[in-house]
Amino acid sequence: MLFLALETSCDETAAAVFTDEPRVLSAVVASQNDLHERFGGVVPEIAARAHLRNLLPVVDETLRQANATLADIGCVAVHNTPGLVGALLIGVSGAKMLALALGVPLIAVNHVASHIYACRLAAGRDIFPCVGFVVSGGHTALFRCDTPLSMTLLGGTRDDAAGEAFDKVAAILGLGFPGGPRLEQEARTGDPKAHKFPRSFIREDRLEFSFSGLKTAVRYAALGQDVANPLAIPTGQARADLAASFQQAVVDVLVEKCRQALRQSGLTRLAVGGGVTANKTFRAALEAMTAREGFELHIPPMSLCTDNAAMAALAVEKWKLGDFAKMDLDAEASFI
Template structure:
């Protein structure tokens, strides 16, 4: 049996995991940075990179200990090298290269977005390919045509902001705190999703594209008025709850619609959805309803595999089997598309 160590530092979660060549996850350790970013209601790249420097080695040590192995037992080390915050990525890439060099084991370069799709395969415990993949997170909103765990073609993505970023920004507007996704979801549960008729970009367009910047502006105007300067967030009550619920509904409507269009355009009968926004219960329910109507099999990982983690890099096993090793001069790539 072969053991793999995976490292994830693409944004603001410091993570390490150990898994086998049979996709058995022996450990999956995640150290959150929320307490450092919360005062800014968003991720601060410099703070994130410095936090990774402090947390990565203890996290790796915890992952190995929990898995019951040592560094000498590893067959390879995998790392998310793209896409993400460049300073954060560099920390993980440097650590992975050092381990690969010192231990004389292969280095495996893994795409963070592709890993979010593979989290669905990991959770399912069986092959889910070919399928349409939808990754919705703080940094990415992208549709993929996935022929295999490694062969994925981009069908379309956001023209501006990611859906998860929109959740964070709207949470800040409404004074709900950080991270914005769970905060907006909690507030939305108290409101009426039909109270505000917010825009749904590209809803009447067959192109597989997303845009959430106009939606954020619409929430801003609904909250403070088109000619008013930015004021204090609305207090707890019906207005704040209705704004959150209507915003969330607009995002979900577009995501589900574009996923349906992608399924119809590709002819695929499987949909794999990953990323932090996939932890949203209302989104999950809307996906389930759409897939039931379309006769499509839906794969969504449990919530702990939706948010950034290292276990979802288990797709690196396929790279290892094919001997697709990365060079030791591997660099971080902040952009992918």
């Protein structure tokens, strides 16, 4: 059977077609980076209007790439939480319309749980139970995942998400939007030991994160680069060193908390998803830590790290249980 899935939780309009194995036949993502760049971040109203324009063309292209038609679809899935409520409403409304018109079941999928399920898609086999770690622009949270649909929160961030901190520090350094990829590129020529930035809670056993102090430390360090003009944005090697030192501080905390979560839970598998997982320094550090500690690591390929609809193949697990949504399904901005 074929599933059609929709994703509009933030600023990516996405659709995917997959089978009940699950096997992904096609996945299309329409980026909105050009629309939000001038504002230095995602503007919810602009995002929602772009989803409204892009959703049906994206669905059409996804079906074309899968060599399928709407008549072939046996179930419609949609991410209905968490995210920007106005953006989510576009996907939820579209999914309900399609399910009703086609006379097929509708399945509501949690976007965060889907990021962890992307690891199962990539592995091609069952990876549960595991410690799941979602690291993105909106979330930095550790979970005990006994099954694909059973998640218990172990700990999360007290302020900024890791991806949010990347974006804000990129803005401080004048690197533009989207901040994460640009900061990573800037950090490649920098010295990660140039600045001793704080690593909150790294020596404590509690599974919590805080990046607000780190962000402030980078701000003060950046202001101190030019004595004659303290408001100037650093450039050249000074900026690269700041980017590399910040990135290393974040990575050190993320990896150590993963190690602690695995030790405390007694689980031996780690599944990591979300946009920050595309960061090569983070991926390499996770690989080194898990190899050293004897843990099994699952990270999705780059195409499944950032927001997409293929990871909504988690809907297959709900379909097997007959867990269908009603036509009064609504968007929910937050679940944590």
